[in-house]
Amino acid sequence: MSATYRDALRAALLYLLFSVVWLVIGDWLLSSFFDSSDERLRWQLINGYVLVLLSAGLIFIARARLFHCLGIGARLRERKADRERLRQAAAVFDCTCEGVLVTNTEGLIVHVNRAFMDITGYQREDVLNKRPSLFKSGRHPPDFYQAMFSTLDSLGEWSGEIWNRRKSGEIYPQWQTIRLIHDDDGRPSHYVAVFSDISAIKKSEHELMHLAHHDPLTDLPNRLLFTDRAEQALASAQINKRGCALLMVDLDHFKMINDSLGHTIGDQLLKAVAERLSAMFGPGVTLARLGGDEFAVLAESCPQLVQAAALAQRIIDGLKEPFSIDGHQLFINTSIGISLFPSDAQGAEQLLRNADSALFKAKNAGRNGYALYTEELTAHAQHRVEIAFELRRALDQQELRVYYQPVHDLKTSRLVGVEALVRWQHPQRGLVSPAEFIPVAERTGLIAEIDAWVMGQACRQMCLWQLDGVALSFVAVNVSSRLFARRELYQQVAQVLRETGLEPSYLELEVTESAVMEDPEVALEQMHRLRELGVRLAIDDFGTGYSSLLRLKRLPVQKLKIDQGFVAGLPWDEDDAAIARIIIALAQSMGMQVHAEGIEQVEQAAFLLEHDCDLGQGYWFGRPVPAVQLDWARSPEIR
Ligand code: C2E
Numbered sequence: 085m086s087a088t089y090r091d092a093l094r095a096a097l098l099y100l101l102f103s104v105v106w107l108v109i110g111d112w113l114l115s116s117f118f119d120s121s122d123e124r125l126r127w128q129l130i131n132g133y134v135l136v137l138l139s140a141g142l143i144f145i146a147r148a149r150l151f152h153c154l155g156i157g158a159r160l161r162e163r164k165a166d167r168e169r170l171r172q173a174a175a176v177f178d179c180t181c182e183g184v185l186v187t188n189t190e191g192l193i194v195h196v197n198r199a200f201m202d203i204t205g206y207q208r209e210d211v212l213n214k215r216p217s218l219f220k221s222g223r224h225p226p227d228f229y230q231a232m233f234s235t236l237d238s239l240g241e242w243s244g245e246i247w248n249r250r251k252s253g254e255i256y257p258q259w260q261t262i263r264l265i266h267d268d269d270g271r272p273s274h275y276v277a278v279f280s281d282i283s284a285i286k287k288s289e290h291e292l293m294h295l296a297h298h299d300p301l302t303d304l305p306n307r308l309l310f311t312d313r314a315e316q317a318l319a320s321a322q323i324n325k326r327g328c329a330l331l332m333v334d335l336d337h338f339k340m341i342n343d344s345l346g347h348t349i350g351d352q353l354l355k356a357v358a359e360r361l362s363a364m365f366g367p368g369v370t371l372a373r374l375g376g377d378e379f380a381v382l383a384e385s386c387p388q389l390v391q392a393a394a395l396a397q398r399i400i401d402g403l404k405e406p407f408s409i410d411g412h413q414l415f416i417n418t419s420i421g422i423s424l425f426p427s428d429a430q431g432a433e434q435l436l437r438n439a440d441s442a443l444f445k446a447k448n449a450g451r452n453g454y455a456l457y458t459e460e461l462t463a464h465a466q467h468r469v470e471i472a473f474e475l476r477r478a479l480d481q482q483e484l485r486v487y488y489q490p491v492h493d494l495k496t497s498r499l500v501g502v503e504a505l506v507r508w509q510h511p512q513r514g515l516v517s518p519a520e521f522i523p524v525a526e527r528t529g530l531i532a533e534i535d536a537w538v539m540g541q542a543c544r545q546m547c548l549w550q551l552d553g554v555a556l557s558f559v560a561v562n563v564s565s566r567l568f569a570r571r572e573l574y575q576q577v578a579q580v581l582r583e584t585g586l587e588p589s590y591l592e593l594e595v596t597e598s599a600v601m602e603d604p605e606v607a608l609e610q611m612h613r614l615r616e617l618g619v620r621l622a623i624d625d626f627g628t629g630y631s632s633l634l635r636l637k638r639l640p641v642q643k644l645k646i647d648q649g650f651v652a653g654l655p656w657d658e659d660d661a662a663i664a665r666i667i668i669a670l671a672q673s674m675g676m677q678v679h680a681e682g683i684e685q686v687e688q689a690a691f692l693l694e695h696d697c698d699l700g701q702g703y704w705f706g707r708p709v710p711a712v713q714l715d716w717a718r719s720p721e722i723r
């Protein structure tokens with residue numbers, strides 16, 4: 085029994101005792117004063133009334149204590165407080181600007197508040213008895229929801245950011261807290277989700293981030309973001325063994341424009357420069373404004389310095405076109421400093437510093453140009469960029485020529501074939517050797533066009549010779565290693581054969597040994613496809629690569645060309661002699677023809693003939709010459 089009930093019992097017993105005593109004493113007093121029973125009865129009644137009144141007074145005075153003892157007041161107060169709390173909760177539920185949604189344990193919505201309707205656009209009747217999955221945005225994977233429910237199960241509460249969909253279909257972020265509610269018996273009864281729409285916060289967060297990382301005038305990344313991106317790019321370049329280039333671009337004499345035309349025009353010019361620069365680059369290049377008239381360009385895949393230099397030249401040329409601003413035609417020149425990763429610097433900060441000092445060099449060298457951080461490379465790169473630029477023009481203006489070098493059968497001395505070798509008839513520099521421009525063409529991608537053109541010319545020329553009755557066994561053309569790995573080569577060769585009408589067996593393709601061994605599996609596949617076309621295949625510069633004999637054996641090749649480096653020392657250099665002998669033996673054992681190039685002396689030809697080499701090519705037989713200058717009748721006597 086509780087203390088309250090004990091107190092109440094004690095009070096009731098006391099009261100009973102008091103009442104009995106009162107009545108007994110009252111009765112005794114009345115019986116001693118009144119003889120008449122009527123009188124006594126009247127006074128007894130009055131005495132009873134007084135007792136009732138006294139009791140009522142006592143109860144009134146001690147009602148709080150009494151109610152407390154009986155537990156009635158507490159219940160009443162509790163009920164009142166409950167009602168108050170419910171009223172407050174209902175008001176909060178409805179007035180709060182956070183959306184509230186209540187589901188039962190079956191996951192069906194049983195309550196939503198006004199803010200819910202304002203935020204989601206759904207009316208109460210749209211969602212009651214539906215499941216909250218109605219609001220799914222599709223932006224979270226299933227494991228997100230699994231993790232949410234498992235937290236709810238284990239902790240009874242989950243809070244986090246979640247993307248949901250409004251009735252309009254718009255997806256927006258919410259900050260949501262979901263709580264599991266239990267009934268009086270401790271069993272789960274409801275889930276209450278309270279959420280706020282945080283799209284405005286997100287937007288301002290995003291805007292703040294943008295402001296912190298971008299230049300307000302041009303909207304380009306600022307130094308902070310640029311350095312960050314550069315660091316990421318370098319990290320990825322390191323992993324992928326790629327080269328990057330950082331170009332620091334500065335407008336020459338920009339201050340003069342600001343001073344003479346005012347800052348508004350200056351600002352407009354900077355914006356126009358930013359727009360023009362942005363239009364020049366695609367993905368993989370980050371452009372930033374570092375401040376004032378200084379921009380930075382990060383090229384993420386720039387393995388060669390010649391590419392970085394070409395990019396710089398493109399920027400310089402691109403900004404040369406006048407800017408038309410507020411009725412003014414503005415011409416600007418640009419200076420660029422280039423720093424390369426990993427050769428010049430290992431980190432982003434250092435790369436920026438080096439590009440800056442290269443820029444200083446470019447400015448000192450008379451502006452309107454670029455400079456590399458490593459000085460010796462500047463001139464070299466400039467020369468290469470000039471070649472690349474001019475080579476494009478050379479192709480368009482048909483400045484390339486094909487020369488043919490005779491190939492003789494060593495046993496009969498007869499001219500049996502020719503090798504087509506490209507030349508560049510430069511308008512100022514005269515005949516330029518392929519050794520100078522082929523590597524540049526390979527780096528700039530122009531090689532595909534050059535090789536296709538040479539192949540076409542050679543096949544056409546061969547057809548003409550055949551029409552003239554010249555009996556040649558083959559015309560050989562060189563295929564760049566850059567093209568050899570590409571699938572298009574097969575189509576390219578097929579197209580040339582189709583267009584020129586040359587019988588495929590007269591065309592010989594020379595591929596260098598290193599190109600073949602770079603990726604022997606691809607080479608094998610490529611060679612089989614080319615063989616299917618019916619063309620002949622030769623391995624050029626044999627002996628300079630590292631052929632695996634096993635692989636060599638599997639290649640569908642008809643000829644090995646001994647590199648001229650081994651022919652040069654013949655017949656006196658013992659090493660060269662041994663190597664030449666081995667290559668000849670190797671070719672013979674594999675059923676291939678063997679062809680020596682670079683024969684300049686009769687002794688070399690004699691040695692090769694003596695060791696059963698099949699074919700010979702070199703200045704001793706004849707230099708590469710234009711088609712019309714070939715001497716068909718020449719068959720020099722070797723012995
Ligand atoms: P290659 O295919 O090994 O060509 C032989 C080179 O040796 C030619 O140089 C030729 O002129 C030279 N040569 C021939 N006989 C002698 C000799 O007796 N002594 C000396 N010292 N040299 C001799 P060229 O024409 O300068 O070509 C150099 C290389 O350029 C070629 O080497 C070839 O790899 C490449 N090339 C030439 N034309 C083309 C072409 O149309 N496409 C491609 N992709 N590469 C080409």
Ligand code: MG
Nearest residue numbers: 503562594624
């Ligand atoms: Mg060759």
Ligand code: MG
Nearest residue numbers: 624625647681
């Ligand atoms: Mg060669």
